[in-house]
Amino acid sequence: MNKIISAVLLISIIFISGCVQTKGIPTGFGPSTTGSLSECKNMNCEAMPEGNNKVSCFVTRNLCYYKIANETGNITICESATPAGMQSYDYDQEMCYKELAINKEDISLCNKITEINLKDSCYEAIAKELKDASICGQINDITDKNECYKNMAWLLKDRSLCDAIVDPAYMNNYRKNLCIDGFK
Numbered sequence: 022m023n024k025i026i027s028a029v030l031l032i033s034i035i036f037i038s039g040c041v042q043t044k045g046i047p048t049g050f051g052p053s054t055t056g057s058l059s060e061c062k063n064m065n066c067e068a069m070p071e072g073n074n075k076v077s078c079f080v081t082r083n084l085c086y087y088k089i090a091n092e093t094g095n096i097t098i099c100e101s102a103t104p105a106g107m108q109s110y111d112y113d114q115e116m117c118y119k120e121l122a123i124n125k126e127d128i129s130l131c132n133k134i135t136e137i138n139l140k141d142s143c144y145e146a147i148a149k150e151l152k153d154a155s156i157c158g159q160i161n162d163i164t165d166k167n168e169c170y171k172n173m174a175w176l177l178k179d180r181s182l183c184d185a186i187v188d189p190a191y192m193n194n195y196r197k198n199l200c201i202d203g204f205k
Contacts, residue, residue: 058089087102096118099121118131137162138162148169154174158185167188174200
């Protein structure tokens, strides 16, 4: 959850700052402009002093790689992004894999993700895209798995999917009942 909040905060800072030129970051790069692969590669974030500009540079560079990977469908571009764990910045290789998996509707790309929560959210997103509830079974976290089955039951209007929800004993079938109540 903290990673998601950090990512949203960092992205907001980048887009709020608009076209402010920071050394190493192309002016105006954002959702309305298209960066090129060479622009991404030329962002020399490693040479920047520690601080907010360096963080912004890594996030922007990784967003650049992510955008081009999605436009081209080329997974090798994701591998140019800052690897997870190498820096503490959220838009890394694994986020790129997730977004590309959703874009290409390719569950095998979720398997490249090592961070469990991100992998689980990748599986859930692919399940929704493909309208395939069986993918929910690959989710590790029981709460997320149950949520996936509930969402798929509602999406597919298939009450029998609620039966796949297994609540811990202390929950007294709360999630399963919530799922079933959605059909009343």
